[in-house]
Amino acid sequence: MEHHDTIVALATPSGAGAIAVIRLSGAEAITIASSIFISISKKKLSKQKTHTVHLGHIKDGHKIIDEVLATVFKNPNSYTGEDVVEISCHGSAFIQQEIIQLCLRKGCRMATAGEFTLRAFLNGKMDLSQAEAVADLISSDSAASHQLAIQQMRGGFSSEIKVLREELLNFASLIELELDFAEEDVEFADREAFQKLISKITLVLKRLIDSFATGNVLKNGIPVAIVGEPNVGKSTLLNALLNEERAIVSDIAGTTRDTIEDEITIGGIGFRFIDTAGIRETVDVVEGMGIKRTFEKMEAAQVVIYLFDASLIENSDEKLQKLKNEIEKIRNRFPQKQLVIIANKADQLSEETILNYKNKISDLTFLSAKTGQGVEALQSALLNFVNTGALRNNDTIVTNTRHYDSLLKALEEIIKVQEGIDAGLSGDLLAIDIRQALYHFGEITGEISNDELLGNIFANFCIGK
Structure with a gap:
């Protein structure tokens, strides 16, 4: 993979705006920018110091395209490590394209994604893990996902992996050295210290692997399915949570025939609420398909909110x-799910009725989706389901599926090393599994990579980044 030419791209979102930034990077970036930029002070851009900003005009021959600011970053002190020029122009889509086309005619190439x-x-x-965090930072849409991306971009995760890899690499070198002196039966690697290192690596890997469950939901949002019988107020609750009329509400049972999804941020954590079709026996084919999809969404959700109309049940033991049977069915069908049981229309209930409910159904939450009473309490309850302790303590949390996969493979090899030590295997056999573990560590940070892997990762970036 060769990257020695000079590239150009729009670094800000496409479309009209107040300001747009066009970025050039490569050996000829400053030279090309100098050929189209005329400084107000008549200074040559190529003669200026790094990290300086200059006012001037972009000119195509005698035609002035725009008045701009040109910022110079000289290698190696730039984002890419190459010479970089960023041109801040007015945000007209026409101006943006004129400047980019001019740069292309002067010798630039259009940058590819990422x-x-x-x-x-x-x-x-x-x-590599820090580079992937750049994309996560750009796409972060909550305080939690932003904090996770910042932590990874600052190198906390990769530093932890690098330390483990270096320590393991040192022992691997000593074991490899023993192979050169196999006939003399000498040991350069302290087996007791090696055992301690393997135990340490195992503990760290298991902690990082376990953190993925938390990291994945914090990064992508926590799916919450709102379920219950038809016409109990599920769509009204969704609208109350979102504070907008997102779902159609009517007195007709079966109004919601498909799932409706939307996201909000509560306490810095993203939640993806899913309003589902009412669960009941039906002969309507379309409604039946919606009910089937309801159970699919419950399967995919981390939290299930079961809503019932408390005003219709209060005087009927049957x-x-x-209701208790339905709740028990859900608990049995989804034993791993966090389940919130909500008695809706609490504004229509007497204190005596509420007390009666509490005595007969444990862990019951009362609210009125119509008036908003109890919605804040529900939001607080949802936050309690999220393990944010590691986030608050700035512990390393794994959010990337590729990293998670490499950690699993590395742990598998480390377990093989441990089994080999317990079985008294020779150094040459231990070395095979150690090399594989080192390989998977290297995959995470990019010390071991290939063009296909890099292509897959950076293809998900925006063009100007």
């Missing part, structure tokens, strides 16, 4: 028993 960050990785400005 190529600026790819060059930063290739030039040693960041490792209905109350049926």
Whole structure:
């Protein structure tokens, strides 16, 4: 993979705006920018110091395209590690394209997706896990996902992996050295210290692997399915949570025939609420398909909110028993799910009725989706389901599926090493599994990579990053 030419791309979102930034990177970036930029002070851009900003005009021959600011970053002190020029122009889509086309005619090439960050990785400005965190930071849409991306971009996760890899690499070198002196039966690697290292690595890997469950939901949002019988107020609750009329509400049972999804942030954590079709026996084919999808969404959700109309059940022991049976069915079908049981229309209940409910159904939450009473308490309850302790303590949390997969493979090899030590295997056999573990560590930080892997990772970036 060769990246020696000079690239150009729009670094800000496409479309009209107040200001747009066009970025050039490569050996000829400053030279090309100098050929189209005329400074107000008549200074040559190529003669200016790094990290300086200059006012001037972009000119195509005698035609002035725009008045701009040109910022110079000289290698290696730039984002990509190459010479970089950023041109801040007015946000007209026409102006943006005129400047980019001019740069292309002067010798630039249009950057591919993520190529600026790819060059930063290739030039040693960041490792691969930090580069991936750049994309996560750009796409972060909650305080939690933002904090996770910042932690990873600052190198906390990769530093932890690098330390483990270096320690294991040192022992691997000593074991490999023993192979050169096999006939003399000498040991360069202290087996007791090696055992302690393997135990340490095992503990760290298990902690990082376990953190993925938390990291994945914090990064992507926590799916919450709102379920219950038809016409109990599920859509009204969704609208109350979102504070907008997102779902159609009517007195007709079966109004919601498909799932409706939307996201909100509560306490810095993203939640993805799913309003589902009412669960009941039906001969309506379309409604039946919606009910089937309801159970699919319950399967995929981390939290299930079961909603019932408390005003219809309060004076009926038969209905109350049926409700308890339905709740028990859900608990049995989804034993791993966090389940919130909500008595809706609490504004229509007397204190005596509420007390009666509490005595007969444990862990019951009362609210009125219509008036908003109890919605804040529900939001607080949802936050309690999220393990944010590691986030508050700045512990390393794994959010990337590729990293998770490499950690699992590394742990598998470390377990093989441990089994080999317990079985008294020779150094040459231990070395095979150690090399594999080192390989998977290297995959995470990019010390071991290939063009296909890099292509897959950076293809998900925006063009100007």
